[in-house]
Amino acid sequence: MKSERRSIKKRLYISLSVVIIITVVSAISFFILSTINYRDKVISEYIKEKSSKAINHFSDKAILIENNIQLLTKWGQNGLIHLDDTSKIDLVFIPLIEDVKDIYAITLFEESGNEYEIKKENEAYLGRFYNEGKQDTDKAFRWKQMDKTGKEIGNWKGSIDYKPSKKDWFNNIQEDSLNLNWNKPYFSKSLNQRVISISSSWKSNDHVYYIVIHVLLKDVFGFFDIIELQQNEYAFLLSPEGDVYDFQGSKNAELSNQLSNNILVTPYYKNKIPEIAQAVNIWLDENKNTENSLPFRIDNTFYWLKFEYLNKDKKEYVLGIVVSESSFSVKIGESRFQSLLLSLLFVFAGVIAALFFILRYNRILRQIPKPGINxxxxxxxxxxxxxxxxxxxxxxxxxxxxxxxxxxxxxxxxxxxxxxxxxxxxxxxxxxxxxxxxxxxxxxxxxxxxxxxxxxxxxxxxxxxxxxxxxxxxxxxxxxxxxxxxxxxxxxxxxxxxxxxxxxxxxxxxxxxxxxxxxxxxxxxxxxxxxxxxxxxxx
Incomplete structure (x- = not known):
């Protein structure tokens, strides 16, 4: 009887041990996994919200500009735009620039080198015609100043060291009227601003014409204020190759007011913003991963990083967003409290299971005669x-x-x-x-x-x-x-x-x-x- 009671008690102890171990392991595992999952979910949703705002902003801007350059291309294909009569071009370009505030300038040129460009200056418009055949004379350039209606209010001639074929955006243009090209940003000395251009082309009377719309970089990609960056949060734009673009005149203006080149490469950031430098290194090391939010650590601070292509079809521009995990300490703390409560429920369930085993084995023990006679x-x-x-x-x-x-x-x-x-x-x-x-x-x-x-x-x-x-x-x-x-x-x-x-x-x-x-x-x-x-x- 002692042996039988001892055997039953042993089974009871084993059952209780199993229940306790399962309960404790389950509670701890649930607490850890639920906290991690909630943290990952909150951070992913937070970054996704910001990146969606940026992508939507870019898409709205890009679609508007692309629609307009496609319209200009169709007009050119139908012979409505050509360099023989710039006054007709004024009547097309000026209203377009007035209507689409993001457009800074529009350039039309042909493969021979002749060019006409209109850009807005204050409340007036400046038109410049370049004649490739007279490039070494004072008649190579003609300027005229116009009001919003296209009425000429002044003109002059002169010579400057300028050729369209020397511009940064010229080398990116392809002779394909069906292919719109967002060209690499360039630095405009006259504006002291970064400028990005989109181009298209067509053939007319055996001539190839090119149309280029110029937009300030900060206007197309100026989503930093929209996504509302908080302390220890960073947003940046980079090329697929890992070059980081500078935005003079935007929130990132303090990064490099003195630089005149069009990009900021990673080494520059190492002394300025190590978070962005580390993010770019991760972009290159992770084979340009845009699927997942990626964690990294600098000193004692944990950060999360997410990359998104702004134009997913062509994959020309990459948005990077870096946020500090400390930004979510309150929400994660609330999640931990909720997870702790649920873990306690696991423990409570384990206690109930333990009581069940105790009662069950007690019934069995009561049915076994106790050794000895009184x-x-x-x-x-x-x-x-x-x-x-x-x-x-x-x-x-x-x-x-x-x-x-x-x-x-x-x-x-x-x-x-x-x-x-x-x-x-x-x-x-x-x-x-x-x-x-x-x-x-x-x-x-x-x-x-x-x-x-x-x-x-x-x-x-x-x-x-x-x-x-x-x-x-x-x-x-x-x-x-x-x-x-x-x-x-x-x-x-x-x-x-x-x-x-x-x-x-x-x-x-x-x-x-x-x-x-x-x-x-x-x-x-x-x-x-x-x-x-x-x-x-x-x-």
């Missing part, structure tokens, strides 16, 4: 044992010496329960109830015909001393009493500290309990059992 509660203990089935630690015998079949006293009956006593001593102890049959019914020992229970107990003691040994009586307690007017004897056996043999007809036999029966072992089996059983004393 003389003051003899009747209660006998009833409790009799309701249990025979087991490794419990056995029933109907009589001490009377054979119910032959209706005579029989040594075989005595030897049967003596074998059980020896087996209990050699295993884990147990309880032998005499006067109860195999079904747990109270039979009593009246047919053994002892004068009283004391005489019966003395007879049992003498038999144990004779066949097993007097020294083993210290491991056996004899209890007796009546139940339903039936006399019952209970032998409570403890595990012996040394092997117990039963001597029958000068033959020493060794028994152990295996399940609900007493089993005799061979000599070799007995030796192995004794060596493995851990007796405190061998004799």
């Amino acid at each position: 003389n003051n509660n003899f009747e209660r203990d006998i009833i409790r044992f009799s309701k249990s089935a025979e087991s490794k630690t419990l056995e029933f015998k109907s009589t001490i010496r009377f054979n119910l079949r032959t209706e005579k006293n029989d040594k075989v009956i005595e030897q049967a329960w003596l074998k059980s006593v020896a087996a209990f001593l050699n295993t884990e102890g147990g309880v032998l109830l005499i006067g109860i049959n195999d079904d747990g019914n109270y039979h009593g020992i009246e047919k053994d015909n002892f004068a009283n229970l004391d005489k019966a107990g003395l007879h049992i003691k003498n038999l144990i001393s004779k066949f097993i040994g007097l020294e083993y009586m210290k491991f056996v307690n004899i209890h007796s009493g009546t139940l339903d007017d039936k006399s019952i004897i209970a032998l409570v056996c403890k595990q012996s500290s040394k092997p117990a043999y039963i001597n029958i007809e000068n033959d020493e036999l060794f028994y152990i309990r295996i399940g609900p029966s007493s089993t005799k072992l061979s000599i070799s089996q007995a030796v192995e059992h004794i060596s493995n059983h851990g007796y405190k004393q061998l004799s």
Whole structure:
């Protein structure tokens, strides 16, 4: 019984350990994963919101300008725009520049080198015609100043060191009227601004004409105010090759007011803005990854980075956004609190599961007879044992010496329960109830015909001393009493500290309990059992 209770308690401890481990691991895993997932979600959504504003801003600007240059291209293909009559060009270009505020200038030239350009200056317009055939004379350039209606209010001639073919945007133009080209930004000395151009071309009367619309870089890509950058947040524009564009006149103006080239390359930022330098290095190292938000660390500050192509079809311009994780400390803290609450629910569920196992095993334990008999509660203990089935630690015998079949006293009956006593001593102890049959019914020992229970107990003691040994009586307690007017004897056996043999007809036999029966072992089996059983004393 001790063994069975011990086994059940062991299973209980194992079950509780498993529940505790699963609960703790689940709670910790959930807390960590939910916090990380929420953090990633919040940061991704935050960066996505900013990048979407920038992309939408660029798309709106770009689509408007592209639609207008496509319109000018169609007019040119239909012979409505040519260099023979600049006054007609004025009537087309000036209203367009007035209507689309982002357009700074429009240039029309042909492959021969002749060019006409209109740009806005304050409230007036300046038209410049360049004649390639007169480039070395003072008639190579003609200027005229006009009002918003295209009316000329002044003109002059002169010569300057200028050719369209020397301009930065000229080399990017292709002879393909169906292909619009956003050209690399260039620096306008007259404006002290970065300028970007879009170009198109067409053929008319065996001549190739080019149309170019010039826009201030900050107007097309001026989304820094729109996306509302906070402290420790950066937005920048770079080429697929990793060159970072400067925006003079925008939020990034302080980066390089002194530079005259059109781009800022990564090394410049290393001393100015290391966050952008690190971001560009990641762009190049991660094979231009635009799919995921990427983390990086500078000193003790964690940052998150996301790249997006502004024009995904051509992939010419890349938007980079860098945000500090500290910007989300409040939201992440709220998420951690929520995750902690849910983790506590996991723990609570684990406690409920643990209580379930405790109650379940307690019910099982209550059904197992407790070892030992209390003389003051003899009747209660006998009833409790009799309701249990025979087991490794419990056995029933109907009589001490009377054979119910032959209706005579029989040594075989005595030897049967003596074998059980020896087996209990050699295993884990147990309880032998005499006067109860195999079904747990109270039979009593009246047919053994002892004068009283004391005489019966003395007879049992003498038999144990004779066949097993007097020294083993210290491991056996004899209890007796009546139940339903039936006399019952209970032998409570403890595990012996040394092997117990039963001597029958000068033959020493060794028994152990295996399940609900007493089993005799061979000599070799007995030796192995004794060596493995851990007796405190061998004799």
